[in-house]
Amino acid sequence: MSLLEVSSLRVVSSDGVSRVRDVSFTVAPGERLGLIGESGSGKSLTAFAVIGLLPAGLKATGSVVLDGTQVVGAPEKSLVPIRGRICSFIFQEPLTALDPLMRLGRQLAEPIARHQGLRGSDLKRAVLDALDEVHLPEPERIANSRSWEISGGQRQRVAIAMALACRPRLLIADEPTTALDVTVQAEVLALLDHLVADREMAMIFVSHDLAVVSRMTDHALVMRSGEAVEKGSIADLLASPRHPYTAEFAAGARKAEAALAAALMQGPAE
Amino acid sequence: MSAILGLDDVSYAYRGSRPGQHAVRGVSFSIESGQNTGLVGESGSGKSTLLKVLLGLARPTSGEVLFDGAPLDLGDRLQVRSFRRSVQTVFQDPYSSLDPRQRVGRIVGEPVRSLKMARGRAADALVAEALESVGLPADAASHYPHEFSGGQRQRIAIARAIVSRPRVLLADEPVSALDVITRNQVIDLLAELGPSRDLTVLMVSHDLGVVAALCQRTIVLQGGQVVEQGTTSAVLGAPREAYTRRLLAAIPRLPQI
Numbered sequence A: 001m002s003l004l005e006v007s008s009l010r011v012v013s014s015d016g017v018s019r020v021r022d023v024s025f026t027v028a029p030g031e032r033l034g035l036i037g038e039s040g041s042g043k044s045l046t047a048f049a050v051i052g053l054l055p056a057g058l059k060a061t062g063s064v065v066l067d068g069t070q071v072v073g074a075p076e077k078s079l080v081p082i083r084g085r086i087c088s089f090i091f092q093e094p095l096t097a098l099d100p101l102m103r104l105g106r107q108l109a110e111p112i113a114r115h116q117g118l119r120g121s122d123l124k125r126a127v128l129d130a131l132d133e134v135h136l137p138e139p140e141r142i143a144n145s146r147s148w149e150i151s152g153g154q155r156q157r158v159a160i161a162m163a164l165a166c167r168p169r170l171l172i173a174d175e176p177t178t179a180l181d182v183t184v185q186a187e188v189l190a191l192l193d194h195l196v197a198d199r200e201m202a203m204i205f206v207s208h209d210l211a212v213v214s215r216m217t218d219h220a221l222v223m224r225s226g227e228a229v230e231k232g233s234i235a236d237l238l239a240s241p242r243h244p245y246t247a248e249f250a251a252g253a254r255k256a257e258a259a260l261a262a263a264l265m266q267g268p269a270e
Numbered sequence B: 001m002s003a004i005l006g007l008d009d010v011s012y013a014y015r016g017s018r019p020g021q022h023a024v025r026g027v028s029f030s031i032e033s034g035q036n037t038g039l040v041g042e043s044g045s046g047k048s049t050l051l052k053v054l055l056g057l058a059r060p061t062s063g064e065v066l067f068d069g070a071p072l073d074l075g076d077r078l079q080v081r082s083f084r085r086s087v088q089t090v091f092q093d094p095y096s097s098l099d100p101r102q103r104v105g106r107i108v109g110e111p112v113r114s115l116k117m118a119r120g121r122a123a124d125a126l127v128a129e130a131l132e133s134v135g136l137p138a139d140a141a142s143h144y145p146h147e148f149s150g151g152q153r154q155r156i157a158i159a160r161a162i163v164s165r166p167r168v169l170l171a172d173e174p175v176s177a178l179d180v181i182t183r184n185q186v187i188d189l190l191a192e193l194g195p196s197r198d199l200t201v202l203m204v205s206h207d208l209g210v211v212a213a214l215c216q217r218t219i220v221l222q223g224g225q226v227v228e229q230g231t232t233s234a235v236l237g238a239p240r241e242a243y244t245r246r247l248l249a250a251i252p253r254l255p256q257i
Helices: A043-050 A104-116 A120-133 A139-143 A152-164 A182-198 A210-216 A234-239 A244-266 B047-054 B077-086 B104-114 B120-133 B138-142 B150-162 B180-197 B208-214 B232-237 B242-250
Strands: A004-013 A018-027 A032-036 A058-066 A087-090 A170-174 A202-207 A219-224 A227-233 B003-012 B024-032 B037-040 B062-067 B087-090 B168-172 B200-205 B217-222 B225-231
Touching: A004 A043, A018 A043, A018 A058, A032 A043, A032 A210, A043 A058, A043 A170, A043 A202, A087 A152, A104 A120, A104 A139, A104 A152, A120 A139, A120 A152, A152 A182, A182 A210, A182 B242, A202 A210, A210 A234, A210 A244, A219 A234, A219 A244, A227 A234, A227 A244, A234 A244, A244 B180, A244 B208, A244 B232, B003 B047, B024 B047, B024 B062, B024 B200, B024 B217, B024 B225, B037 B047, B037 B208, B047 B168, B047 B200, B062 B077, B077 B087, B087 B150, B104 B120, B104 B138, B104 B150, B120 B138, B120 B150, B120 B180, B150 B168, B150 B180, B168 B180, B180 B200, B180 B208, B200 B208, B208 B232, B217 B232, B217 B242, B225 B232, B225 B242
Parallel strands: A018 A227, A032 A202, A032 A219, A087 A170, A170 A202, B037 B200, B037 B217, B087 B168, B168 B200
Antiparallel strands: A004 A018, A004 A058, A219 A227, B003 B024, B003 B062, B217 B225
């Protein structure tokens, strides 16, 4: 059985414009799927709709069944038990996901306390363990810091620790490394890859960058102007795209890399 | 080949920073005519500070900016006028760098007016020529920025930067806000402008792929200092420094198929 089943998903804004049209896909337990597209393609809105977190003014129709629960049209109250426990989310900019006024340890303690029913020194230890799991140095210091006192890479690690605190079965990561430096990005991707595999979680990885997606998943859904254009293995999307847009997108990604590949191969001789 | 713009042992400390704490320290390089140069580094490497110094917006704490071989003196009006005409800039975000209340013709014509290059029909002709050379239709001049896509807006920003026929274009992450297909088109445009207008690009970027596509020379910065510089093929193909190698290894690559 699928963990997630999206069928004929449509997201409409208050002025009647369809931002996502007739998108369907499934994710099985432990499966990874990339959502690829340019800005405005609807990939992030699709991801938000899966967990019922669409921005104000946007409405979803169609069907999103997450672990047996219909998300579309569900009252907020019935989504609370799903969020965190079944499915959680990592955002592009961890500053928006973290409260600037609250110490990070306390923020992380909330979902852990709720999920594992821990209190006092047990809870404190669980928080430090969670920070340690995402390879943060000096967990004590991080737990006592506020979000703006640590670096962008460290913030994203804290956000990952929070997203994983309730042991979700599906992790949705929306451009989680786009705001990070390239060396930090490599570290965070390796960390995510390892944690998701370790816990046998399913993952939806949203990105505009085909190379980054290919680092995390074997399969992807290509989106354009709110529509699902093509789904397939990344190798097929690159080597034998069926849709002209996929071909254009893949050629663009290849061209963007061509000069770099040539320079790396070429060596110092001119 | 001659150096148009350069830095000689430049250090810069922001006001209020601790004594001895410099945003950039002891940086020297020169931009030779026809040699597009990439300034590469991660956050905190000093890229933006160096750009401010190169634009004459910040005075180095020590060291000199060299313009056509002479130290740049921000008090020398004649030299500064010639400097402003010769060194223009394009910013990262084409949404915030264009005034939404001005028509494109007025935006692109701003350097023509402020540098007192031409007036009336002659000024309009310069604007039309700049728009044409970035691949925008001539009637773009009568429209507002919001009527254009991100890639077109970056073309407008480039038209504004080249209208005064500068010799150096300082571009700060000019394509990092653009989608991959548009990004390739803007890089192609920048690459074409070089030979056709005798323009040399200094591009600040965190993206070595973009630098490899456009720049003959590469300078790698880390923590406010130059780690490595040389031809792009030497720096990328046979990096001498561990940091450069780490930077290259971290770039996500497409699967080989």
